[in-house]
Amino acid sequence: MIVILYNYIGLYISWKHGAKIQPWPSVIKSKDYTFYLIYFSYIALVINGIISTIRGSYVRVLVLSGFILTLIGMYINFISRRDLAQCWLPLSNSASDTFLIKTGIYARVRHPIYLSVLIFLLGVALIGSNFYSLLFFVTLIVALIIRIRKEENALIAKFGEEYNEYARATPILIPKIKKG
DSSP states (O other), X not given: OHHHHHHHHHHXXXXXXXXXXXXXXXXXXXXXXXXXHHHHHHHHHHHHHHHHHHHXXXXXXXXXXXXXXXXXXXXXXXXXXXXXXXXXXXXGOOOTTOOOOOSGGGGTOSOHHHHHHHHHHHHHHHHHOSHHHHHHHHHHHHHHHHHHHHHHHHHHHHHTHHHHHHHHHSOSSSOOOOOO
């Protein structure tokens, strides 16, 4: 249930702040294979977590840690979608009227939505706490690396030197910890 709420609340926040939400047929027609790999991993992790929970084959401290991580991932996702607002389009697409967002959470990390997905699904993997969780999570990481590279190239093509400067100043996924 939390996974369904997570997805729909995220889409609602994007829509509320002006994003143009594409219908599923256009997403499927795009033939973006990283999308399929990411969502395969996502669904597999969720199903694995549910099965582990039903079977009672879980470690309580890992389930608690996983639940906390899912909440943190959700929070980062919602903040990211709010800050990206009308410039968010699925599948790394961008319309001609979009601009580079460098404020809010995007001032701290270039891909906070992907960071939120990693944190959320790490939490789900901890809830499952078995070999399959590890396998599906590693698959997710590989898919996200490919996806981020693709998106970085698209952003450089669209925004040129402005994006290169932003990339030099802003970490890709892990925010810098400020000293003092």
